[in-house]
Amino acid sequence: MKDFAGIIVVGIIAVVLLFNVFGDGGSPLRGMTGSNTEDTYNELPSEPSRSEILDTIRNAGANDIENLIQQSFPLLDTVQTNQGISKIYMTKELTLPEVADELSGQIQPQEISERQSDKQVLVYPDNFVIIQESNSEPGLITIELASDQFVKNNYSPSFFDGLLAYYILDEVLDVDDWFKKRKNRCRQTGDCYGGYGMYGGLNSGGSGSFRGSSNRGGGPGTGK
Secondary structure (H helix, E strand, C coil), rough: CCCHHHHHHHHHHHHHHHHHHHHCCCCCCCCCCCCCCCCCCCCCCCCCCCCHHHEEEHCCCCCCCHHHHHCCCCCCEEECCEEEEEEEEEEEECCHHHHHHHHHHHCCCCCEEECCEEEEEEECEEEEEEEECCCCCCCCCEEEEHHHHHHHHCCCCCHCCCCCHHHHHHHHCCCCCCHHHHHHHHHHHCCCEEECCCCEEEEEEECCEEEEHHHCCCCCCCCC
């Protein structure tokens, strides 16, 4: 009888252990300090209709570009480093030229870059707005709101080839010969940020020190 009771106790303990390991979403890493599970974009955040987005942009009454973008587009992702943060917003309702023209029409940039087929940059006193067509999600436009500190300390200067003249970057980033200095730094470390790309998506040519946030999906249209 004692042996039978012992078997029951052992069985209960085994069940409890299995539940703790696999019961919460089937992930043995969940809840462990330092675990890093990668999110994927199986679903993009919902967003308002085209007409609603345009109406928000044109009537938001925002006094800065950060506020205007936050009100108008859903948040897709953030990129966090020890030298700044960049927030990624998105739309599938507007084209790249429409996003650039609507934003710059409401709040005048300090500089407007040339428009390449898949990207354009608006420069404001404290922020860069980097608008790109996703190369992995047809019809998706990403709107990266990056502080000037993030751009200065993380971006690869070659990203801006054909977009902004070198002297403009030196001026807006307030660094003498930023382009040349940053280019040398990128060669030495091999770890410079090359813009945001889908999916999971940092176009970083280096060691992967750029981390995407799990705080995705906020902003207008959430929960629709």
